[in-house]
Amino acid sequence: MTSLLIDGLNWSPPQVERRRDDADLLREIVLHARSGEFVGLIGPNGSGKTSLLRCAFRYARPRLGTVTLDADDVWSHRARWAAQRIAVLLQDAPDDFGLSVAEVVAMGRTPHKRLLEGATPGDAAQVDRALRDVELEPARDRLFASLSGGEKQRALLARALVQQPQVLMLDEPTNHLDPRHQIEILGLVKRQRITTIAAIHDLNLAAAFCDRIYVIAAGEIAGCGTPDEVLTEHMLKTVYGVNALVDKHPVSSRPRITLIAGDGATLS
């Protein structure tokens, strides 16, 4: 089991011209995902969630600070080293594969293969299991590009799972998913007991599934803790600028957030 530590991270987009005293887009980020923990990353649009995940999965190089897996700096290793340890599910599924669903899922094994090494029976068994787990077994021979948005999301999660990662990073994993699949997919991820960081917009899903939550606002960490500690009416007002009622979910006892519109109407 692997823990992930982001420590003192600052980052700005490399292609943007910076003056000496310009503030970085991400500033002084400290985030610790303990071994096996499901950590949520929440915050308003444009607050920096995707940028932080990109730094964490060794795609964007921080200007300052470190990202370490069990004290091993990800930038002291090649990209392949990171791909053998970190799997990523991004917001928008690439659409241009001319591959079948099963072939896309099997791509998750690539970081563990030597050059020109073919698929083994073990690889095929993992692909079969992952397709069953995300309920896409009947679609295995269809073109990936022909799947619906939610089906693509599930296929890409299957690809991430066959990668057998030590750390899983998810950017809006429930995007496109209907309510049943939102719950089942997050439940499936949680049951893997892989160290997970997930950017999640739906605060009630974050409340239900996260062990701990980090709040990011305007490029800085604005709070962290258990869902009970973080998901408060005060945080929703100060960070998101919304009025909300936070009480206990009658079944899970976790926080339940009801948004209140300006005219007093409640929005779940």
Ligand SMILES: Nc1ncnc2c1ncn2[C@@H]1O[C@H](COP(=O)(O)OP(=O)(O)OP(=O)(O)O)[C@@H](O)[C@H]1O
């Ligand atoms: N390569 C880039 N060049 C310029 N600006 C960028 C770049 N990457 C991110 N940004 C800006 O940084 C800010 C944070 O973006 P990011 O995508 O990390 O936010 P987010 O919290 O994931 O947002 P959302 O909830 O809308 O997905 C945004 O204002 C975005 O426009």
